[in-house]
Amino acid sequence: MTLHELTEQLLVKTVTKPHNPTVTSLVMDSREVTEGSLFFCVKGYRVDGHDFAKEAEQHGAVAIVAERMVDVDIPVVLVRDVKRAMAILSAYFYHHPSEKLRVIGITGTNGKTTTSHLIESILQQNNKKTGLIGTLYTKIGSDRFETKNTTPESILLQQTFAEMIKKEIEYCIMEVSSHALDLGRVRGVSFDTAVFTNLSKDHLDYHETMEAYTQAKGLLFAQLGNTYDERKMVILNGDDPTSSYFEKMSAHQILTYGIERGNDIEARQLEMTPFGSNFQLVTPWGEKQVHYPLAGKFNVYNALAAASVGLVEGVSLTNIVSALEQAESVDGRFQPVDVGQSFAVIVDYAHTPDSLENVLSTIQMMTEGNIYTVVGCGGDRDKTKRPEMASIATKYSNYAIFTSDNPRTEDPEKILQDMVTGVRGETNYTVLVNRKEAIKEAIGKARRGDVVLIAGKGHETYQIIGHQTFPFDDRVEAEKAIKALKKMEKDD
Ligand SMILES: CC(=O)N[C@H]1[C@@H](OP(=O)(O)OP(=O)(O)OC[C@H]2O[C@@H](n3ccc(=O)[nH]c3=O)[C@H](O)[C@@H]2O)O[C@H](CO)[C@@H](O)[C@@H]1O[C@H](C)C(=O)N[C@@H](C)C(=O)N[C@H](CCC(=O)O)C(=O)O
Ligand SMILES: Nc1ncnc2c1ncn2[C@@H]1O[C@H](COP(=O)(O)OP(=O)(O)OP(=O)(O)O)[C@@H](O)[C@H]1O
Numbered sequence: 001m002t003l004h005e006l007t008e009q010l011l012v013k014t015v016t017k018p019h020n021p022t023v024t025s026l027v028m029d030s031r032e033v034t035e036g037s038l039f040f041c042v043k044g045y046r047v048d049g050h051d052f053a054k055e056a057e058q059h060g061a062v063a064i065v066a067e068r069m070v071d072v073d074i075p076v077v078l079v080r081d082v083k084r085a086m087a088i089l090s091a092y093f094y095h096h097p098s099e100k101l102r103v104i105g106i107t108g109t110n111g112k113t114t115t116s117h118l119i120e121s122i123l124q125q126n127n128k129k130t131g132l133i134g135t136l137y138t139k140i141g142s143d144r145f146e147t148k149n150t151t152p153e154s155i156l157l158q159q160t161f162a163e164m165i166k167k168e169i170e171y172c173i174m175e176v177s178s179h180a181l182d183l184g185r186v187r188g189v190s191f192d193t194a195v196f197t198n199l200s201k202d203h204l205d206y207h208e209t210m211e212a213y214t215q216a217k218g219l220l221f222a223q224l225g226n227t228y229d230e231r232k233m234v235i236l237n238g239d240d241p242t243s244s245y246f247e248k249m250s251a252h253q254i255l256t257y258g259i260e261r262g263n264d265i266e267a268r269q270l271e272m273t274p275f276g277s278n279f280q281l282v283t284p285w286g287e288k289q290v291h292y293p294l295a296g297k298f299n300v301y302n303a304l305a306a307a308s309v310g311l312v313e314g315v316s317l318t319n320i321v322s323a324l325e326q327a328e329s330v331d332g333r334f335q336p337v338d339v340g341q342s343f344a345v346i347v348d349y350a351h352t353p354d355s356l357e358n359v360l361s362t363i364q365m366m367t368e369g370n371i372y373t374v375v376g377c378g379g380d381r382d383k384t385k386r387p388e389m390a391s392i393a394t395k396y397s398n399y400a401i402f403t404s405d406n407p408r409t410e411d412p413e414k415i416l417q418d419m420v421t422g423v424r425g426e427t428n429y430t431v432l433v434n435r436k437e438a439i440k441e442a443i444g445k446a447r448r449g450d451v452v453l454i455a456g457k458g459h460e461t462y463q464i465i466g467h468q469t470f471p472f473d474d475r476v477e478a479e480k481a482i483k484a485l486k487k488m489e490k491d492d
């Protein structure tokens, strides 16, 4: 594709030189530039991509897209907003692949990864070819690719859609983070269905206020468009008050789901069991009893959101129920670590006050024994959730151990001090900065019938301390600690 063909997509721009080179790739990182690349200068949090224009030229870039002049001898396309131009040009470069897929976007504070996997299994139950983009990986059919962000930057996103088309994928199920919406990573994506899970406190380091955070989430519904299209659908959690705000954001049909009465899709006669739930799935397409194997009321919401998507996509109630009844827990979400010990150990990705409270109240229902919680809060992330998470941990556990999550560039001790400010008079906790030691301590305390919850890192296989990433896996550490304990018991 030539540079002129691409720049014709942008109405307002200045191109500094008349040549019309052939563009063979779009790139936003100078280190990934190859011969023929069009390089986008993106202002980041740490550095400014404009400072890498020369390096991009040296590596073979044939033109630069920038917001201000840069010192290079190749054409510079000056635009008002590089990220916006990047999204528009990426969609064009890859021939608008999202228009050839049915794209299901899921947003909300918690439950996106879980819900997207449930939707995947419902659609697969109906023999649909699916792709998935989210926190754990990008999946095309059954091939998995590692990802850095929950929702990738526009170039990678459009490239991924194009790859999905090549592999004859029909549906792309994607998690859409508030950062991605705010930073314009999904601009130009043609969504067909937009799903909202729930809204609670998170990411206030980035969005600053709950209002701004809500607005960012609202962009997904706004992006669905305001010209009515019967094939487009908005699916909202009717039990979450924020849904009424999203209702106003687009012109399409709305389907609500919930446990309370008054929703289109409902779970009635809900009966929670220690390891799942039973409920009557009541829908405009009929009703059916469900024996659902994922623990916690919050997971019933995820099932309802996924069932709603299945129903609007024409999957039969029978197939939906069958997929839900076979649901497997997602990597690092309420994942048991079981090496034959007499107490339960659960690793869960709860890293917000709301998810921690949900998980702990579910555990309370499961056990009469003691609950030991190992929990921390990420550095360089929302500080307001720290005291709240500590307070929830002490409230619902017999004993809590506050430890490091990913401290990143913050002082780990300082993060723990922030957490401790949330404890109001309770003494059932300790602070242990080393996560490995904290896990050992909790497992050492547990006796027959107790539950140890290790919260916050779920599927993560690393720990970020400073600018370094070290291998670390809660499940591996828990297993080691249990085995060491068993060995000691044998030695006694
Ligand atoms: C805060 C944030 O969103 N940061 C994202 C951002 O990084 P950054 O702003 O630090 O970028 P930077 O290092 O300053 O670089 C600026 C530009 O210069 C370029 N550069 C840089 C160095 C160089 O030598 N040459 C060069 O060209 C970079 O490629 C980039 O284009 O751009 C990167 C490239 O796309 C992202 O991977 C990175 O996400 C980081 C990993 C991150 O942690 N993001 C989080 C906050 C996030 O987005 N999370 C949401 C999920 C949240 C949730 O659901 O809970 C997500 O969607 O992942
Ligand atoms: N519907 C829900 N409501 C509240 N909490 C939930 C819900 N579903 C899952 N959780 C809790 O939140 C944690 C994260 O779940 P999940 O990974 O599905 O969410 P996510 O929205 O993808 O998170 P992230 O934004 O970090 O990618 C789970 O480990 C569980 O503790």
Ligand SMILES: N[C@H](CCC[C@H](N)C(=O)O)C(=O)O
Pocket: 150, 351, 377, 378, 379, 381, 405, 406, 456, 457, 460
């Ligand atoms: N997507 C979330 C993940 C948080 C996970 C937690 N382990 C942490 O590092 O804070 C974020 O980037 O804020």
Ligand SMILES: [Mg+2]
Pocket: 112, 113, 134, 135, 136, 150, 175
């Ligand atoms: Mg996720």
